[in-house]
Amino acid sequence: MEKGNPKTINAWTFYDWANSAYPLVITTAIFPMYYEAVTTTTLASGEVSDVVTFLGHQFKNTELYSYASSLSFLIVAFISPILSGIADYIDNKMMFLKFFCYMGAISCGALFFFDEKALEFSMIPVMTASVGFWGSIVFYNSYLPIIAEPKDHDRISAKGYSLGYLGSSILLIGNLVGIMVFGMPAKYAFLSVALWWIGFSQITYARLPRNIGNSPEKEDHIIWRGWRELKKVGAEIKGLKRIKSYLIAFFVYSMGVQTVMLMATLFAAKEINWGEDSAAKTGLIVSVLIIQFIAIGGSYFFSWFSKKAGNITSLSVALVIWVGVCVGAYFIHEPIEFYIIAAIVGFVMGGIQSLSRSTYSKLLPETKDHASYFSFYDVLEKLGIVIGTFSFGFIEGVTGGMRNSIFALGAFFIVGLLLLWRVPKQKVIEGV
Template identity: 40%
Template sequence: MTKLSTSQKAWVMYDWANSVYSLIIATAIFPVYYVSMTADIGSLDTIFGTVDPAAVYSFSLTLAFLIVALGSPVLSAIADRTSKRHYFLTGFCSLGSAACIGLYWFDASTTVWLAVVLSVLASVGFWGSIVFYNAYLPEIAEEKLRDELSARGFAMGYFGSSLLLVVCLAMILAYETFGFESAAQPTRLSFLLVGIWWFGFAMTCIYFLPKPRKPAAPDGIGSDHTRLTAMIILKRVAAQVRRSKDLRFYLLAYFFFSTGVQTIFYIANLYGANELELPAGKLIATILVIQIIAIVGALSFSRLSAWLGNLRAMQTALSLWALLCGLAFLMDKSQAWVEYYFYALGAGVGLVMGGIQSLARSTYSKLLPPDADNTTFYSFYDVLEKIGVVLGTLLVGVTLQMTGSMKPAILMLGGMFILSLLALIPVREPSNASRQASLTAE
């Protein structure tokens, strides 16, 4: 492997810092804890009437992604204009980690709404920080290194989050050994540890990230001049995206597969619990399998992209995703070996999840024009991802509310990967020559 510079190591380690949120809060422990805490409620009263608690959780994710999707383009343009990208990264990281710490006080069914609000804030903090974090990639690495660096970032994230998950699981499963009265106490302590881990490691990483090269605007973030300039940057980047056929179709493909990948990531445990009625321990074990294999997936698809090219490697991953959704739809709780099928499905998801996430990030960086406003360009990337998750989680929530089953939604999410494959057809393999041609000739 390539020897990394200090800033590259810091960038990779930020994945180590923040991935504990995506694993423990968004995927493995909090959703299972939320289901157990709301099991006896039946429904929650909302302004829209009584709603299933699982649907409320899905809709809360929709709200969080909608907030990020609406706010990140302007904030990204301001970051490019004012040279304050690291401040935005720090702010969103602080918000998310503080919200995770706050989840420690989710200790009864009477505090469900506190948990919902804090989970929204944690999600906003996590996803809001990602756009500023991703924007560093084109600045700290040459094009030939970006696939490997992106993969190593995801691999470190999977490894670090798995490490903390093992610690948390040990406390939860053997709570009496650690002096707890019930499993709920170490579960809530896990949320506290996530916030401390995320904030502590992230602040160290952010310190070593390079400061943006562009000079700060004299008027400051709050000035009308800066806001006007930010809007000009936003319009300029939008025009560049419209002129480039490669960027247009790549972002369309990204929208489709992000809808599938991120929604499945968020509802996997709910699917196992509600549709297959698997116990919490087996669900969390499956998530751990996914994380471990995702490390292999991220690094393997990085090698595959060097052999086949970025786009063919992505098409391979997308084809496997569509197949896995079909297999998930066919699974049923009445099947004798359903838990082992679920483990095998989890292994397949881990392989392609690590591959598609790392490749998507690095491929997009190769399609960007030289000297681009990277944060603003990545805000388009980020917004499409969030709109996709808004659509996906809304789809799951509405389907669950109307049919009482998540299976139809899983099948529709599989269709998103097929649409993504079709959208990638006009996109050319990333290279300096094709990118320049697409930006000047179209």
């Protein structure tokens, strides 16, 4: 198919506008505060308890949330190779992109019925929404090398993330006006995410190709073809020193990046001295919006910087900043300190996400199995997030405080940075 078609590229980037409502409203802003509020109780003694019962066992509420997130990523890591293999086999990525989109969106709507007294059932849509979002990202990302030339990947990837930050911020502000001005119950925000995600994704579906003419020869046992493809991709990557070194570094530092995004709001709610409860909610929302709008500029800055210094150097700079964020986050207690950290997180969050995706797409060899290659990338990312979120929750459960979990995040960034420096520097791929 034709690469570089502006209408196709705009349609592709608009899926970021559609799906980013989930990571902002559900995983970052409104649902974490809603979850923390409804699962925190005041005992007869007047003491506040954040302990919940799940399957007969007691956990801290945020500890349970991190475990549920870990399980959802483990599910995605297992099923995405199977479905990516099938997608390449039947030459229809669009079908799976839609399936996971609708699964995630419907699950967001189901959070309207979240009941803290029935956590065993209520945590199911929390996990299936995550599976839907991240499952769709596999097939969404795999379109990038199909629709655009490598020289344009950084710019297009940054544009997608920027549209996502902008669109989701608009939806969040609309929900906040409804909640704070008109007294709308917070759970209606979850329904708005479902409608937003499904509605705007139709723009993407109308323009992206359903078939690209790269279907491999037919064979039996297509269910396990994806795992065979994953093994094949792994074997091919072993012989590609640069992409192998990059993926090892990405695996480690993504443990930290995604865990920060998933757990930052809950960390702030528990560890920052907000004062009155209403002040805490307002402060958290302000910090989330700071992150979102600064992330737009961060995406474009790192896209520009990568043209000057190369992708690996740009990613290294971002990771150095992430290490500084972890050091600072351990010592902060006051809202103004958290706002400063949030601004820095926003700046590097957009940059490292868009550059990580575009760097991988640039390093890919000539191949027809784009979904399988991005499935390999996705499996590594998800396994990294499983380790990151589980470590975060486990350390809190053992030590009794989320602040101690920052040590693990800092270690992920430092090791990831050291591994990134081992990526061969020869300019095999333009701009990398």
